[in-house]
Amino acid sequence: MNSNDLSFMKNLKYDIPSSIVVFLVAMPLCLGIALASGAPLFSGIIGGIVGGIVVGLLSGSPLGVSGPAAGLAVIVLNAIADLGGYEFFLVAVVLSGIIQVIMGYLKAGGIAYYFPSSVIHGMLSGIGLVIIMKQIPNVFGYVAPEGGFSFLESFSGALKVFSYISPGVLIVTILSLFILLLWQTKFIQKIKPIAIIPGPLVAVIVGIILNGVFAGIPALTIAGKHMVSLPIADSLDSFMNNFSLPNFSILTNPHVYTTAIIIAVVGSMETLLSVEAIDKLDKLKRITPTNRELKAQGIGNILSGLIGGLPVTQVIVRSSVNNQSGGKTKTAAVLHGILLLVSVVLIPKLLNLIPLATLAAILLTVGYKLAKPALFKKMFKQGPEQFIPFIVTIIGILITDLLMGIAMGMLVSIFTILRNNYKVPFRQKTNDIIKESNIKIELSEDVTFLNKASIQKSLMEIPENTDVEICAMNSCFVHPDIVEMIQDFEVNAKEKNIKVSLIDLHLHCPLEKDKQKKKKNKKEELVAV
Structure with a gap:
């Protein structure tokens, strides 16, 4: 099923609540990333608005949400200093957007x-x-150093946290977590009038109420540094002053082009990785057109740079929140951008009454869902070829940064492929897949994740009302990614009236292999008895 087939009105009941949750998460993140980037705070909000409304409308991603990305914060911080000011940096943002549009037309999304x-x-x-x-x-109500604690500092940082606990903040955190967990129970979900209200919204309302109550109790008062802090404009002129214009006089400086290329490349990588990750989380197994996504991000960055915003990418955190909150179409992303715009215009004072502890509780639940123990167990069962790159990527991200962690995981995966190729005595020196007709696909002897692009393209080109046979009879090794891709295709094929027959593909599924091995062991035990 593609996004065009989904009814706008039918999915509003899912997209509106999800957009509210995404807005509540995105708003403090936009401000925090702007702070970490050394940019004006309002520039983060501008990036969030552009990422939500403009990129959301142009993108083909049903669940992706765009905005300022933490992965670019250090690059932005250094670039502003190197280029001599924020207005000069905005020129690099505009140029990076142009580069991304060109990348989209060159079909670099694959x-x-x-x-x-x-x-x-x-x-x-x-x-x-x-x-x-x-x-x-x-x-806990502790003021962390700018940028928070690194992984290596987190243990000593934890000791400092426990030495400076704010009772009021801790109470808000505990109650917010309780509400969020309660709202996920079957008991609440069965009560339809209550279930319609998103749990995070209830947590935010309770947080605002508690903040007001605690204001009259000295021991529980929540300090301003533990509250959301949005710039408040008292007139149209002061609101417009929050926007900045790029200073194009720096176009004669070669360094601005280098900065633009770095932003375009890093931003595109984060976007494409987010697209791949969020598509995997999508229960409807929809596939985002990546070249269109690059064009959308490029146009978003051009506009964001022209009006004073931070560079934008599709962001995994906000996209994951959208998915976890029940969003169905890109309407949720667009509405979250509209909410950001409306909120900074009409209700900045109300938003500044929200304790950061409430937003922290929302993010804790998001973080747990992304890294829940069940996923570690699943990856372990799929064997060392899946589990080791998985763990190496996590460790790399924790001790370094996002891109370095991904690079470490990729190196381990490539080493695994080289080892598998060495173990296979004969390799087929032909295309990745051999199509004897447009209804039969024979997988080659050794199919790795490097074959994903060509196989995906072939599957997407299969016409409607077709009988398709996908044969792995002659395959010695089929990477779990390829198995998953074909299984997703089998699910989607029903929408195009494509009948799919899979031959011997189950033999390459790690979980199926584990089941077959257990059955074999049981039979051997029975024979022995």
């Missing part, structure tokens, strides 16, 4: 298919753990 699922799942889990770590100060 690079996303060359990343194995073990690395993508590791990326999601690593980000989940980073989210949890970064929220620990807000949970």
Whole structure:
């Protein structure tokens, strides 16, 4: 099923609540990323608005949410200093957007298919753990150093946290977590009038009420540094002053072009990895057109740079929140951008009454869902070829950064492929897949995750009302990513009236192999008895 088939009105009941939750998460993240980037705070909000409304409308991603990305914060911070000011940096943002549009037309979006699922799942889990770590100060009411604690500092940082607990903040955190967990229970979900209200919204309302109550109790008063802090404009002129214009006089400086290329490349990589990850989380198994996504991100960055916003990418955290909150179409992303715009115009004072502890509780639940123990167990069962890159990616993200962690996971995955190729005595020197007709596909002797792009393209080109046979009879090795892709295709094929027959593909499914091995062991035990 593609996004065009989904009814707008039918899915509003899912998209509106999800957009509210995404808005509540995105708003403090936009401000925090702007702070970490050394940019004006309002520039983060501008990036969030552009990412939500403009990129959301142009993108083909049903669940993706775009906005300022933490992965670019250090690059932005250094670039502003190197270029001599924020107005000069905005020129690099505009140029990076132009580069991304060109990349889209050059069909560079296919690079996303060359990343194995073990690395993508590791990326999601690593980000989940980073989210949890970064929220620990807000949970207890401790003011962390700018940028929060690194992984190596987190243990000593935890000791400082426990030495400076704010009772009021901790109470808000505990009650917010209780509400969020309660709202996920079957008991609440059965009560339809209550279930319609998103749990995070209830937590935010309770947090605002508690903040007002605690204001009259000195021991529980929540300090302003533990509250949301949005710029408040008292007139149209002061609101417009929050926007900045790029200074194009720096176009004669070669360094601005280097900065633009770095932003375009890093931003595109984060976007494409997010697309691949979120598509895997999509229960409807929809596939985002990656070249269109690059064009949408490029146009978004051009506009964001022209009006004073931070560079935008599709962001895994917000996209994951959208998925976890029940969003169905890109309407949720667009509505979240509209909510950001409306909120900073009409209700900044009300938003500034929200304790950061409430938002931290929301992010803790998001982080747990991304890195829940069940995923670690699943990856372990799939064997060392999946589990080791998964763990290496997580560790790399925790001790370094997102891109370095992904690079470490990729290196381990490539080493695994080389080892598998060495173990296979004969390799087929033909195309990745051999199509004897447009209704029969024979997988080659050794199919790795590097074959994802070509196989995906072939599957997407299969016409409607077709009988398709996908044969793995002659395959010695089929990577779990390829198995998963074909299984997703089998699910989607029903919408196009395509009948799919899979031959021997189950023999290459790690979980199925484990079941067959257990059955074999049981039979051997019975024979022995």
